[in-house]
Amino acid sequence: MTQLDNQLAIPELQLDVPVVHEDQSVLKAQSRALIKDKVIAALFALAAVAIAIPLISLLWTVVSRGLARIDAEFFTSSMKGVVGAGGGALHAIVGTLEITGLTLLVSVPIGIAAAVFLTEYAAPGSRFASCVRFLVDVMTGIPSIVAGLFAYSLFSLVLGPAYRSGIAAALALSLLMLPVVIRSTEEVLLLVPHDLREAGWALGAEKHTVIWKVVLPAALPGVISGVLNGVARIIGETAPLLLVSGFADAMNYNPLEGRMASLPVYIYTQWQMKGLDAQAYDDRAWSAALVLIAVVAVLALAARLAPRLLKGKK
Amino acid sequence: MNELEIKDLNAYYGDFLAVSQVNMDIPDKSITAFIGPSGCGKSTLLRTLNRMHEAVPGGRITGEVALEGQDLYGSGVDPVGVRRKVGMVFQKANPFPSMSIYENVIAGVRLRNKRISRKDADELVERSLRQANLWDEVHDRLQTPGGALSGGQQQRLCIARAVAVEPKVILLDEPCSALDPVSTLAIEQLLLELKERYTVVIVTHNMQQAARVSDQTAFFHADAEAWAELTRLEATLGDKSLPQGTRPPGRLVEYAPTDELFNNPRNKATADYLSGRFG
Incomplete structure (x- = not known):
């Protein structure tokens, strides 16, 4: 045992020998390098802290101010006939849910089908496929207001300039969500x-049976988290909704006809068009912001957990 | 009787000729081993026998492969139908990860959108797993994922999955190359049982394995000198149609009953390969 220890120790001793006999200048240079290393590491850590500050401050502000109106009335009534305190955001919550649901209905099937085409059917190096990929990349960069204008002009061409509806909003949001779904699905299908x-x-x-029963089930967790990321991306969109679904004080369950409130637009209008009791409007805006952030946080968490949960089940 | 008859088979990847002019008959209810150094085209040839070669971009063949006298490449023959008669087991065990052991075994039925009663499915699963010598090890956990089994068990699960569709021929592409010796032995014993019911063709890098299990052995080799000689010969004969590749294509050098090929090889390249002089 001791013999073995000696044998093992020999190379280490040999390594240490030159350092012991190092002259002073080398040692100083080494300690300077060490200090430099620590300073640079500290700078990187500072950057990491710097990005956390605004986030924490934002969360703190929204939570502390938003809690004021997290009550039963907020979740059970609309703004119909409300001019001062009271009222709620039920119509906006329902509107956001309906618009988001319709957006999913459009972009998930088309997005997954397009990704399946790109990975499973397009020949490698096919011109058409790389053209589609390029267009998807371009789509990622479409400003949301432009998507809104597109949906607006499409629907007004057919149904007249005064047409506002949830379905038009869903179309605009689908343009924004499609590239996210296509890209993320394509990535997991390639895996x-x-x-x-x-x-x-x-x-x-x-081939189609293999895609349907083997490839897609294997990729399902990744596809789901991609879709949830896409929802998190579009659920807070305001600009296109201002254009095509407008704002409404009352409940509108019908996404095919009429203005439809949504959480982001609700926040905007509560803050922008205050009545006499300004505090009541501010409180409602903050509470709606809190609800929206909570929904996005839950979605982001679900996107993270979806792969693990689905795998654990099987 | 010959189960598979290969006539004048050339296999290509795009313009590249990977396997040239193979002629061989594979008798039924026996084990045929394909051996040879890497890149000699033995796996490619195997994949032409159930038209999986076409699944690779640019994969195509000329020539003929007949199963029980019927050309698998005839016009109007559906590659999907061919694969139902000629099953395949791959180098790396690949059970479907989203399916349980039970679902993996009946995957062939489910993937063909065929309806099967619960009772029939249960019977099929037990019969197939028994044929793959896996039943005793997994019968009490059929609903657990196939990916949770050991490597050797996964490979036997893949064999169970292949026999569950009741093919005539089972192709195995280096099925033991990723397995430990004990699992390898289990698969080899299984192959000897399978040949009672099926025609088995196995590609292997392991010459001892070929010697242990196979009834006849085919040695393939992509020999540059022999190819140059052959193309010169063809050119003098006036046949310019023989395609040129950047690498020499693999050719069937020698095909004989296993004992004969190992103990008394007729070809020098075969003898050199068997004695470990190259490959």
Whole structure:
């Protein structure tokens, strides 16, 4: 045992020997380098803290001011006939849910189908596929107001300039969400091992069946988290909604007809068009902001947890 | 009787000729081993036998492969139908990760959108797992994911999945190359049982494995000198149609009953390969 220890210790001793006999200037240079290293590390840490400050401050402000109106009335009544205190955001919450749901209905099937085309059907290096990929990239950069204007002009061409509806808002938001869904789905589909497709084909399955029953289930957790990330991206959009769904004080359950409130627009109008009791409007705006942030936080968390939860189940 | 008859088969990746002029007959209810150094085209040839070669971009063949006298590449033959008769097991065990052991075994049925009663499915799963010598190890946890099994068990699960669709032929592409010796032995014993019911073709890097399990062995080699000689010969004969590749294509050098090929190889390249002089 001791013999072994000696044997093991020898190389270490040899390594240490030159350092002991190092002259002073080298030692100083080493300690200077050490200090420099620590300073730079501290600068990076500072940057990390710097980005956390605004976030924490924002969360603190929204929570502390928003709690004032987190009450039963806020979640059960609209702003119909309310001019001062009281009232709620139920109509805006319902509006946001309906518009987001419709957006999902449009962008999830089309987005996944497009991603399946790009990864499963397009020949590698196909011109058409790279053209589609380029367009998807361009779509990612469309300013949301432009998406709103597009939806607005499309619907006013057909139904007249005064037409406002939740479905038009869903169309505008779908333009923003589609590239997110396509890109994230494409990425997770590429991660599905090619072996699995071949295993499916070798069992005598048609290509579309293999995609439907093997590839997509294997990619499902990733697809879901991509979709949830997309929802988190569009649920706070305000500009296109101002254009195409407008603002409303009363409940409108019908997304096909009429102005429809939504949380971001609700926040904007409460703050922008205050009545005599300004405090009541401010409180409602902050509470709606808190609700919106909570929804986004839950979605972001769900997007993180979806892969793990789905895998754990199986 | 010959189960598979390969005639004048050339296999290409795009313009590249990977396998050239293979002629061989594979008898039924036996094990045929394909051996040879890397890049000799043995896996490519295997994949032409169930038209999986076409799944690779640019993959195409000329020539003929007949199963029970019927050309698999004839016009109007659906590659999907061919794969139902000629099953395949891959180098890396690839059970479907989103499915349980049970679902993996009946995946072939489900993926064909065929309806199967619960009772029939239960029977099929038990029969297939028994054929793959896996039933005793997994019968009490059929609903757990297939990916949770050991490597050797996963590979036997893949074999169960392949036999569950009741093919005539089972192709195995280096099925033991990622397995430990004990799991390898289990698969080899399984192959000897499978040949009672199926025609088995196995690609292997392991010459001892070929010697242990196979009835006949085919040695493939992509020999540059021989290829140059051959193309010169064709040119003098006036046939310019023989395609040129950047690398020499793999060719069937020798095909004989396993004992004969190992103990008394007729070709020098075969003898050199078997004695470990190259490859």
